[in-house]
Amino acid sequence: MKNNLRYIALLLAGVAIVGCEPEFDNPIEDADTYTSGEADFSKFVTVGNSLTAGFADGALYRSAQQNSFPAIIAGQMELAGGGEFNQPLMDDNLGGLLLNGVQILPNRFVLASDGAGTPVGPAVLNGTPTTETTEKVTISLNNFGVPGARVYHLPAPNYGDPAGVPAGTANPYFARFSSSNSATVIADAAAANGTFFTLWIGNNDILGYATSGGVGVDNNETMNVNPATQGSNSITNNNVFAGVYQQLVAAMTANGAKGALVNIPDVTSIPFFTTVPFAPLDPTDxxxxxxxxxxxxxxxxxxxxxxxxxxxxxxxxxxxxxxxPLxxxxxxxxxxxxxxxxxxxxxxxxxxxxxxxxxxxxxxANSSDxxxxxxxxxxxxxxxxxxxxxxxxxxxxxxxxxxxxxxxxxxxxxxxxxTQDEQDRVTAAQQAYNNVIQQLAADNGLAYVDARAALADVAAGGVGYNGGVLTSTYANGGAFSLDGVHPTGRGYAFTANVIIDAINAQYGSTLPRVDIGNYPSVQPSDDVQ
Amino acid sequence: MNKLKVFVVLCLISTFAYAGGYRVSTQSNKQLAMGHTGVAVVNSADILFFNPAGLVHLENKLSVSAGGFGVFSDVKYQNEDFGTFAETDSPAGTPVYLYATYKITEDFAAGIGVYTPYGSNVTWPTDWAGSHLVNEIELSAIFIQPTLSYQLFDSVSIGGGPILAIGGVEFNRNASRTLTDEQGNRSNIAIEDSGVTAWGWSAGLMFTPSDKFTLGFNYRSLIDIESEEGTATFSNFPNSSLTPDNGTTGFTATLPLPAEATLGISYKLSDKLLLAFDYNRAFWSEYNSLDIEFDNGIVSENPRNYKDSSTYRFGAQYQALDNLVVRAGYYFDESPVRSGYFAPETPRNDSNGYTFGLSYQISPKFAIDASVLYLRFKEITESYDFYFDTGSPVAAPFEGTYKSSALIAGLGLTYNM
Known part of the structure; x- marks a missing residue:
């Protein structure tokens, strides 16, 4: 009797262990489902501006950083040999920034309502930010995206010196994680010694001019080739761009790393320029x-x-x-x-x-304004x-x-x-930059990501995804955050897929895309200032 | 009486998972070992569940049978297009049963049964890829069935009784694929109700033309568990008039426990060997849609569109020794879920069940029953096509490959006097 019970117990235990673990024919958790091709994703390093940082809704905040395109791509690379991916995460989800305890940058925008179920527009989220510029991020980083950076800022010494923030000679975001006060973004990024990188820089080199309605100078017209005197609200000189960009690519590829270079989208792709019509004066008002x-x-x-x-x-x-018309x-x-x-x-x-x-x-005003x-x-x-x-x-x-x-x-x-003339200046510089980016990608065997074409598709009717259509319509198009310039999490996921496609095409890897419907669009909240 | 209380408590906290829909076929250790056949098999008081008409065929004055099971189930999900995967971490379920029958006269018997024929417990990782459909679900139902059985003619008996069903549900899902509060926590809706009562009935017919051959038929009625007193909790919604308010509210929902008809035969090949075959038809087409109407005005409509489904059961038992009976069985269980309605809350496709077991007679009055069921599911790539993001006219199908397994092991005790 006792023995019989023992056998029964043994039988049950045995079957329990063997029988209870279902196994797929091709489990994707296994290492060989997705491959890295000729690339090596073991250490992924990303360099660039706000787009690389995950900036959205007029601020850099934690949950947006977690949905940055580098973080999304790193997640997919994990399926093909990728390692951990560290970002200089902000301390909170508000996004504002302090310098020595005083707020120097505003909180993020949220979509406010009238309190009765109708959205009224963007408003700044209420709350006291906790991220202090002078408190250094000490972990070893993979994401070197610095909001506001232009191409010539990346190799500029002292761009991360907190002492230079009030005067505007340094960038508070880089000051949070620069390896020293004199460090440069590109040297810090190169020192991370990635096996694979993305570089997306140059947007601010035309965007500052464009978003300020073209009040700045076009350094291509003034033929100013000194990186130190390009000025804000200006268009960076094409030769400055080409020279610095080449330097950046050289720094990132010095260790033999492979990577992807991302080009500059059209300013007309973004809601910042397409939301207010030239003829908004409505007589039914x-x-x-x-x-x-x-x-x-x-x-x-x-x-x-x-x-x-x-x-x-x-x-x-x-x-x-x-x-x-106006x-x-x-x-x-x-x-x-x-x-x-x-x-x-x-x-x-x-x-x-x-x-x-x-x-x-x-x-x-006319339709070209x-x-x-x-x-x-x-x-x-x-x-x-x-x-x-x-x-x-x-x-x-x-x-x-x-x-x-x-x-x-x-x-x-x-x-x-x-105006049209101003747009023409922007477009001329953008095309010159993109030619440089494409050429350097080809010269160095790097993937070339045509973000310009991808975002033009979003602007021209939209891009379908599982559960909707991504358009550049302000607030409810899904692609762009409430600042009208930077993508939402969903827009970044779309961008990540575009970059993944280009990487796979260049290196024969098989990184899967992400389901962009699982990434957030704009945040509703009435907890506003 | 105290023991009965203990059982009731056990049932209410018990959780289970497996089989087509949320039906859990574990109503007897003896019969589970025979592929859960039994509408025409008179072994013990367990017949009260399988066919009330069989009560009167029990030889003993008093028969009591009780037992329980451990249900160990696991589901894996993956989507190769996006590289997402998840695995359930569902707690072990413990369905139980208790039957007692008393033969009042040679052709009249009475009994009572307590059993747990429906339940489901699926726990996915919180905020997983399908969290907008389900994070966690726990259904349980306990049936209490007083039963009478009468020998109508020499070869025909009938039986039946009312069923009091006590149901409970806990269900938790995220509000959508992306909505969060200002801090980035996923907005969530959880509903909970317990102690919901409803009535149904079971009736059977048994035809015994010879000593060797038995034919049985049983019908158990539809029972709708109508939840009206439960609470729904909305949490992590942003502070916005564009989204629901946080807090608790009431809700109403109806979950059908579908009717089931079984036709079966058993044949005694020799004094020692008995073979059985059952055909089950579960009327799942009752389950059209899981609609939850919240008292705050929000309605959650979740089409299910189940179809009626069949189960084919085969079993054998063999008297190996004077004090040892061994049993084995097989069944094929058709899933009631249609293509395109494959929701991860009941991620089950067609399955093959392999069963074994034995009864060991400890004393003239007591026997121990043991059984094991291994359920084998084929890998299946399916989707749930009826989820829409708020305001989007385009459905967002949730697709992936599922692979499930379940192992059930049980022990029971039979007492005859």
Whole structure:
């Protein structure tokens, strides 16, 4: 009896151990399902700007970093021999940054609602950030993405010196993890000694100019080839880009590492430039419709003057039945302030000059103008500076107010509009950069990632995925975060897939894509400042 | 009475997993060892579950049978397109049974049975790739069935009784594939209810034209577990009017425990050898959709569209020694889940069950019963095609390859007086 029970127990234990572990025919946990081809993914190092860092919603915050394209790719590389992947994670999910206890960068944007189930737009998430610039990240890192970096910043000494942050000579994000105050981003990244890398740099070299509506200089026109004096809001000189970029590739490949170089997307792919239409003035808006007769009456005299001086295309009139274009200032136009002063003097006397000044270079916006996203809140609003200027010139308050409505009478200024000429400068530099990137990829046997084409697809109708369509529509298109420039987690996942495809094509590896529907889009919250 | 209480408590906390849908065929150690045949097999008080008409055929005045099982099941998931994988870490289930029958006269018997025919426990890693469909589910139902059996004619007996079902459910899933609170924690919905009662019935017919041949038929009715008193907990939702509020709310949901019909035969090949065959039909088509209506106005509709399914069972028992009976069996269990409705909450496809067991007579009155079932599932690549992200007109199928296994081992005790 006792023996029988023992045998029963043994039988049960035996079958329990053997029978309970299901096994796939091809388990993907095994090392040989996905292969690295000619590449070696054992140590993955990434270098670049905000896009490499995982920046989103106007800030760098923890959960966005965890969905950065380098982190996503590293996760897939783990299936093919990849190792751990460390990032200089922020301390919280707010995203703001402190310097010596004082907040120097704002928290991230979230999608706020009206409290009754309707979204109203981006707002800054409430809370006190805890990430301190001067507290160094001490773990050994794989991700060397530095938000705000231009190509020439990566080899710049002291770019990570906290002492230089207040003056703007150093970058607070790099100051958090630079190996020393004099360290350079590229030397730190090269010292990580990766077997595989990505380099994505150059976006800010045109984006700063573009998002500022082209107020900066184009260093290709000024032929300034000194990396130290390129300036903010400017376009980096093509030769500077080429020289520095070559240096970066050389540093990352010095140990024989393989990698991928990512090109620069079109600024017209991003919602920052495509969200505000050139003709947003909608007569079904009662407040605006009520102003139309007075506005048109005012422009009647000016329009006669425009025609008389040979510029009929500058005439402005607001339609009662269709959306009207904004009035914009275009600094490439012939300035006709003197002629207008003369024409307005009979009606306005000595104040005519002050009025003429704001109409000397205006025209209606057209479909080739890109209105910046940050301009949206000021459209139709009273421009206080201009009101003061006109009142000081002797114009009655009421008349001055009529002449100080942003985009209606007071033209949208240079920083609000990226005109065709400005876009052409951006595109010319972008193409030059991309030619350099493509050439260096070919010369060094590196994967070339055409992010430009991929994001153009997103902007042109969208890209389908499991459960939806990714478009560049602001907030609900899924691809772009609430700053209108940087991707969402879902957008980064799409980017990671594009890079994975290019790596697989170049090196014969078989890294799987990720399911981009599993990555987040914009964050709703009413806990806002 | 105290023992009965202990049993009831055991049943309520017990958890199980395996078999088509959430049916768990472990209602007897003796019969499980024979492929869970039994509608035409009169072995012990266990017949109360398999066919109430058989009670009257028991030879002893009083028969009691009790037992339990350990259910060890494991499911692996992987998706080769995306390199994702997960494995369940479900706790062992412990279904139990207790039957007692009393022969009042030669042609009239009564009994009571307590058993746990439905249950499921699947625990996936929290926030895994399919967490928008299920993180964790635990279903349990305990049936209490008073039964009468009467010998109608020499060769025909009938039997039946009402069933009181007591059900409970815990279910936890993430709100969507991506929604989190401001801190990045996945938004989650959990529902819980227990002690839900419902009534049903079981009835059987047994035809014994000769000493060797028995034919049996049993029908167990549909029982709808209607949950109305439970609580739903919404957690980790962001502070936004665009998403549900955090906190608890009520909900209503109905989970059908489908009707089942069984037709079977047994044949005594010799004094020592008995063969049995059962055909089960489970009417799963009742399970159209798992719709959960929350008191906060949110409705979660989860199409299931199950189909009726069959199980084919074969068993044999052999009197090896005076005090030892050995048993073996096989069954083929058809999954009620249609292609495209393969949800990871009940990730089961067709399975083959191999069973063994024995009974050892310790004394004239007591016998120990033991059984083992190994359930073999083929690897299957399937998807659940009816998940939509909020506001998206495009479905987001959850696809992958599943491989399951289950091992069930049980021990029981039979008492005859």
């Amino acid at each position: 009662a407040t605006f419709a009520a102003q139309i007769p007075a506005l048109n009456a005012f422009y009647q005299d000016l329009n006669q003057a425009f025609v008389a001086f040979g510029f009929p295309e500058r005439q402005v009139s607001f339609s009662m039945t269709a959306a009207s 009035v914009v200032r275009d600094e490439t136009l012939v300035d006709i302030t003197p002629q207008l002063t003369a024409a307005l003097t009979p009606s306005f006397g000595p104040a005519a000059g002050a009025i003429a000044e704001q109409f000397g270079q205006i025209r209606p 890109l209105i910046t996203f940050t301009s949206a809140p000021i459209i139709g609003q009273l421009n206080q500076d201009n009101l003061t200027r006109l009142v000081n010139a002797g114009i009655p308050q009421q008349q001055a107010a009529l002449l100080s409505a942003n985009g209606l009478t007071f033209a949208m200024q240079d920083q609000n509009v990226l």
